Amino acid sequence: MIDSIRNKYDIDGGAKITVDNGDMEVGSVRGKRQRVEDPKGRVGMTTVREHFSELSAPNGKIVTGDVRDTVKLDADTIITLNLVDNIKVTGKNILVYGTKVTYDVEFFLKKGGKIRFYDQGSGFDISDDSVVNLENGKKIKIRDLKRDKLISLGGKDITYDYIDDRENIKKSAKKNSGNKFGFGKMFHK
Template identity: 50%
Template structure:
């Protein structure tokens, strides 16, 4: 991707458009085009390397990462200094982010399909016979000033955004946001959710919340932590859920166990950006 980056930089300096294929037929090709709007389109699977752009990126394809490589320059990282990253119809087309790839934006949003990380085992670095260690390769989506909109998130993933909209959270997932909306019915025991100050959280599962693990952890920015069973016992999760503000959660212990919890949420609304 070094050649692609140099080509894009040249087009940016001259304020021109262009279209070009990168890669090889044997290992896979991607097509990159710079539009007159300064946005770029990427068509094909992004296999490795870094790419930085100063405007929107629209993509038709998946993104993976050579997690087995020890060379940092080969790691997959798409970074936008301005603008939004968007996969086009990702769930319908099966476009994923996987195997430890990273997408980051300074100001914009990230919209993609399902997100998967990966864990592997390697020989013990101290060369102890028969021993190995596990390595975690987190796929990361970072949009500190924007929205992250994704499908299912599973197996070693980290999300950090101002707003996060996600379906299911399964197996070693960490997410941090100011406004977090979880629309699926599955949250596994090893999920860690951190809510930023002045934020709001909601689980939209219309069932009983059975597949939302009691042992998943919610942490507030000030360090206060809950197991999700505390919220389920108060009927804040399940049957459509309730809007839970940061301040409400921070003061949860001050409410009586016998209070009418539904009435305490009257008047609460989603924050608007």
């Protein structure tokens, strides 16, 4: 991980790189955002045009430093630091070692995969509004994973199956968490 940060092989400007068989180890990755005049010709108005940098290693691993400003990552395993501003991450094993994930980051977890946030602190800079999408169409916000105590203090592996069956797991945990010393027993009811 440290080598990818030190190697200074930074990718930017909307580059598209694909490695069919093998791994990719790069430094920071950055897309390209441009303010352009309004396409309808309105004076004083601008829009933002985004050019995604895309890194793809469908049968391998991508190791990056910071990823910023409109980037798409797609690999079997993705290891990265911070994810900032409109990032799309698709993989079977997604490992985030940094402390920052912004609200507009989307994770697409493949079947049988897992995601983990290694933040050693409270998880404060991992946005509650980022989304984890599953192949079967289910979605979960990071806020729900924080409530389940799966993010912060080193985190835990969050598996595809856990997210897919989360509602049933929570219901069965509630049902089985009955107290042996209920008030009904205390007052002979």
